[in-house]
Amino acid sequence: MRLERALSKTDQILLIAGEKSGEEHALSFVPELMKQHPHAHFFGVGGDELSAKGMELLYHLKDFSSWGFTEVIGKIPFYFNALKKIEAEVEKRNAKIAILIDFQDFNMRLAKKLSKKGVKVLYYVAPQAWAWKAWRAKVLEECTHTLFTIIPFEEKWFKDRGVKRVSGISHPLWYHYHQRISDQKLDQTAKPFEKFKESVNLLLLPGSRNFEVSGLLSEYFEAIDILKNDYNLKISMVRSSNVNEKIYEPWLDKVDKIFENEELAHALEEADFAFAASGTVTLTCAIFQVPSVVAYKSSLLNVFIYYTFINYDGPISLANIVHEKVIFPELTHNLATGYNLANSLKQWLTSRDNYETIKTELKKTIHLIDRSGSDIPGQMGEVIKECYGQ
Numbered sequence: 001m002r003l004e005r006a007l008s009k010t011d012q013i014l015l016i017a018g019e020k021s022g023e024e025h026a027l028s029f030v031p032e033l034m035k036q037h038p039h040a041h042f043f044g045v046g047g048d049e050l051s052a053k054g055m056e057l058l059y060h061l062k063d064f065s066s067w068g069f070t071e072v073i074g075k076i077p078f079y080f081n082a083l084k085k086i087e088a089e090v091e092k093r094n095a096k097i098a099i100l101i102d103f104q105d106f107n108m109r110l111a112k113k114l115s116k117k118g119v120k121v122l123y124y125v126a127p128q129a130w131a132w133k134a135w136r137a138k139v140l141e142e143c144t145h146t147l148f149t150i151i152p153f154e155e156k157w158f159k160d161r162g163v164k165r166v167s168g169i170s171h172p173l174w175y176h177y178h179q180r181i182s183d184q185k186l187d188q189t190a191k192p193f194e195k196f197k198e199s200v201n202l203l204l205l206p207g208s209r210n211f212e213v214s215g216l217l218s219e220y221f222e223a224i225d226i227l228k229n230d231y232n233l234k235i236s237m238v239r240s241s242n243v244n245e246k247i248y249e250p251w252l253d254k255v256d257k258i259f260e261n262e263e264l265a266h267a268l269e270e271a272d273f274a275f276a277a278s279g280t281v282t283l284t285c286a287i288f289q290v291p292s293v294v295a296y297k298s299s300l301l302n303v304f305i306y307y308t309f310i311n312y313d314g315p316i317s318l319a320n321i322v323h324e325k326v327i328f329p330e331l332t333h334n335l336a337t338g339y340n341l342a343n344s345l346k347q348w349l350t351s352r353d354n355y356e357t358i359k360t361e362l363k364k365t366i367h368l369i370d371r372s373g374s375d376i377p378g379q380m381g382e383v384i385k386e387c388y389g390q
Contacts (some may be wrong), residue, residue, distance in 0.1 A: 008390060010013055010039050010237075011037060011039050011040040011041060011097075011388045012041055012043065012093040012094065012095035012096075012386075013040050013041065013042050013043075013095060013097045013098070013099065013384070014042075014043060014044045014086070014089075014090055014095050014097070014098040014099065014100045014114075014119075015030070015043070015044040015045070015046060015050070015055060015098075015101070016044050016045045016098070016099070016101060016103060016106070016107055016110065017040045017044075017045055017046045017047070017050065017101045017102075017103075017108060018045050018059060018061055018064040018102075018103035018107075019064075019102065019103055019207055020047060020061060020208065020242065021102065021144070021279075021280050022101040022102045022103055022125075023046055023047040023049055023050055023061060023062070024172060024176075025102065025124060025172045026046065026050055026099075026100050026101055026124075027049060027050070027053075027287060028172040028175045028176070028376070029376040029377050029380065030042065030050065030053060030055070032052055032377040033377045033384075034053065034054065035383060036377060036381050037150065037381060037384050038293065039272065039367070039388075041056065042055040042383060043055065043056040043057075043058060043089065043093070043095075044056075044057070044058055044059075044086065045057070045058060045059045045060075045061060045064050045082075045086075046060075046061060047054045047060065047062070047214060048060075058085065058089060059082060059131075060088060062242070063167070064082070064103075064254065066214075068184050070113070076282075079106055082111060083106070083108075083109060083113070086110065087110075087113055087114070087319075087360075090114060090119060092325060095389040096118075096119060096120060096388065097119065097120050097383060097384060097387055098110070098111070098114050098119050098120070098122065099120050099122045099124060099380065100121060100122070100123050100124065101124045101125055101127040101202050102124070104127040104128075106158070107123070108127065108136065108139065109146060111123060111139075111140075111143045112139065112142075112143050113143070114143075115143035115144070116143075120145040120383055120386075120387060121143060121144045121356045122144070122145055122146050122148070122380055122383060123140060123144045123146070123147050123148065123186045123260065124150075124377070125148065125149075126140070126147050126148070126149045126150075126158060126166075127140070128297055129157075129158075130153075130154065130157050131314065132339045134161070135163065137163055137262050138161070138162060138165050139156070139157055139159035139282055141161075141162050141163045141164065142249050144163075144165070145165065146165045146167055146383070147163055147165065147166045147167070148166075148168075148169050148376070149166060149167070149169070149181065150166050150167070150168075150169060150170070150171045150172065150288050150369070151171070151321060151322060152324075152368055153170035153324065153370070154166075154168070154204060155167070157360075167374065167379060168362055168371055168374065169174060169285070169369055169371050169374040169376055170369060170371040170372055170374060171369035173177075173280070173283055173284055173287060173321075173369065174366065174369045174371075174372070177284070177287055177288075177366070178366060178370070178372075179267065179333070180265060181288060181366065185308070186288070186289050186363075187251055189269065190289070190359065191198045192273050193356070194204075196231065196272070198230045198232065199232045199233075199234055200227075200233050200234065200272050200273065201229075201231065201234045201236065201271050201273075202224070202227075202234070202235055202236070202271070202272065202273050202274070202275070202345075202364050203236050203237070203267055203268065203270075203271035203273070203274040203275075204217070204220050204235065204236070204237040204238070204255070204275050205218065205237075205238050205273075205274055205275065205276040205277060205281050205285070206237070206245060206277055206291075207240070207243075207277030207279065207281075208240040208242045208261075208277075209242065209243070210243055210244055210247060212277050212296075212297060213243050213247050213248075213277075214247050215297035215336075216275075216277055216297060216336070217247070217248075217251050218337045218338075219295065219297075219336055219337055219341060220231050220275050220338070220341065221251060221254060221338070222337070222339070222341075222342075223275065223338040223339070223342040223345070224254070224338075225338070225339035225340075226338060226339065226342040227345065227346075230255070231349065234256050234257075235254065235255050235256050235257075236255065236256060236257040236258070236259060236267055236271065237251075237255045237257075237258055237259070238258075238259045238260070238261065238263070238264055238267050239258055239260060239261075240261055241260070241261055243258070255283065257270075263283075264281070264284060265288070267289035268284065268285065269288065270291050271288075272291075273290065273292065273293075273345055273348065273349075274290050274291075274292040275292070275293050275295065275341055276292045276294050276295070276317075276328075276346075277294070277295065277296065278294050278295070278296040278316050278317045278330070278332075279317070280318055281320065282294050282317040282318050282319040282320070282321045282328060283317075283318040283322060283365070283369070285319065285328075286319040286322070286323075286327070286328070286362050286365040287365050287366050287369075289359060289362040289363060289365075290296045290327070290362075291348050291355070291358045291359070292319070292328050293328065293329050293331065293344040293345050294317040294319075294320075294328050294329065294331065295319050295330075295331045295336040295341060296330075296332045296336060297315075297332075298317060298330070299321065301333055309330025313318070315330060316330060316332065317330055319365070320383065321367060322368050322371070323361070323364070323365070323368065327358065327361050327362070329344040331344065336379070337342055
């Protein structure tokens, strides 16, 4: 019955948000699109929050997401079946627009298939072709109507390589947090350097996938044991609902305060420093001006594939990519040890100059990701009008 009602609506729009971060991106513009275009019906891949907004899920993002090359390989049959099903649904519904968010390998394949059928593809969050597979810029020019970029230098990079319709927009985290924070407020709440002799609030952000959380927590607490010899640490941690609770159990009695996913901003407001998994959360740390040490661990096979086939030696954490330099130390693979984590954090705990330098640099973050003149729902809405004649 629900599907019949959905198909009775004229404006069928495919939306693919195959990871939690993709859903968060979608939530920054989809509600406004729905308000502006009440006849639009969104279907595709998403999570509970998009479903609650009225999107019809063909697949839940929990079934869709994967971590690392080895896990992706194991899910290849699933992804091929999903491509076929989604393509068939687009044809059945006569959908004329597809909004594809990040999730690069899957969405690039889907974009090529859909563009051949005349579907206008709006690709939101450009693939990091500047890091590897630069040839994808040509593919994007051929199969996308508009490419939306969220990292400052990307708009020019893609235009220089022939992608004509590129729109640089504010990073979704800007929409989430710019009204919540201000330099003045953060200056008032930041702990003076001399107070670190009394106590240090350290926030643990081990990630949202079982493999990375399991690998990082042991290193985090080894670092904590080292740091406790010299500092009075207050430990807090953000726990992900996507992670098996048993992974956290051995460490819970060593944590003073636990936050859930949705409390990340509050956790950062209380933190002096953080240990963070590589990913979007590093940019959130930078926005809240929390100096962080970034760690990344993966399987031996993933490490081999990375160093063998990916010709990229730049920063991997989003905070460093946005700043176009290393502001947060990055400890990858065998360097992600408790000893190295502790030593990296000490650079700010033992030197006022280092601490004040990083805090000054972090103040730039919210401005670097601000393209507040951009109107994402407006741009996408124009394509909806173009396709459906409203």
